[in-house]
Amino acid sequence: MKLLQLNKYYTTVYIRPIAYKDSNEESANLLYPENALLIYSLPMGEISEKKAISVCVSSWTRVMQNMIPPMTKATACYLSSALATTEALENGFDEAIFLTINENVSEGPGENIFIIRNGVLVTPPVTDDILEGITRDTIMRIAREELGINTVIRSIPRPELYLAEEAFFTGTAVEIQPITEIDRIKIGNGEIGPITKKLEQLYFETVQGNNPRYSSYNTPVY
Numbered sequence: 377m378k379l380l381q382l383n384k385y386y387t388t389v390y391i392r393p394i395a396y397k398d399s400n401e402e403s404a405n406l407l408y409p410e411n412a413l414l415i416y417s418l419p420m421g422e423i424s425e426k427k428a429i430s431v432c433v434s435s436w437t438r439v440m441q442n443m444i445p446p447m448t449k450a451t452a453c454y455l456s457s458a459l460a461t462t463e464a465l466e467n468g469f470d471e472a473i474f475l476t477i478n479e480n481v482s483e484g485p486g487e488n489i490f491i492i493r494n495g496v497l498v499t500p501p502v503t504d505d506i507l508e509g510i511t512r513d514t515i516m517r518i519a520r521e522e523l524g525i526n527t528v529i530r531s532i533p534r535p536e537l538y539l540a541e542e543a544f545f546t547g548t549a550v551e552i553q554p555i556t557e558i559d560r561i562k563i564g565n566g567e568i569g570p571i572t573k574k575l576e577q578l579y580f581e582t583v584q585g586n587n588p589r590y591s592s593y594n595t596p597v598y
């Protein structure tokens with residue numbers, strides 16, 4: 377809050393806190409008592425409807441629970457994310473989708489993924505090496521409470537991506553990011569789907585403090 381006030385922001389701002397071990401010792405371990413915190417902020421401009429993106433399934437595999445716990449937002453995971461996004465961009469896509477070692481859909485390099493099948497939202501479980509994002513949680517709640525749409529949390533095999541009626545990423549930075557093409561295959565009719573559009577609108581209302589039902593998501597800065 378203080379960081380936002382000091383920077384006199386009156387726009388959407390991405391806030392990134394990084395907690396780290398602050399030690400001059402040589403050995404890499406987590407036992408050092410010195411903890412430190414760095415927070416930086418990045419103005420994002422006004423919230424606006426997102427353009428659809430085209431994504432690919434990455435040749436890079438999502439880190440596993442027993443490597444670097446993907447449930448934590450560990451900075452070390454982001455080398456793997458950067459490799460996947462770089463590969464996607466170099467191949468003419470906008471972003472990547474990671475599979476798990478068992479070839480189930482996991483998530484994006486910095487986003488959770490949802491697909492819609494038969495009018496129901498589906499998103500991978502924590503056992504498929506996802507970070508349990510707060511936006512994922514918010515969307516599941518809004519979909520249930522505002523649209524009466526339940527989310528099924530289950531593994532998604534890769535081919536099911538291509539059969540989805542709609543697909544989108546969620547994340548603090550991307551908010552709701554519609555996906556209309558995966559591996560050059562059109563999702564649904566290749567346009568942003570009606571449920572994705574509705575959820576995006578409801579999400580904006582929520583984070584901008586325009587829906588009193590979700591006022592607990594908002595903290596006044598000034």
Ligand SMILES: Cc1ncc(COP(=O)(O)O)c(C=O)c1O
Nearest residue numbers: 486487488507509510511547548
């Ligand atoms: C790997 C990964 N998955 C998912 C997310 C989405 O999480 P949240 O909605 O909490 O921002 C992020 C956000 O940074 C992420 O880095």
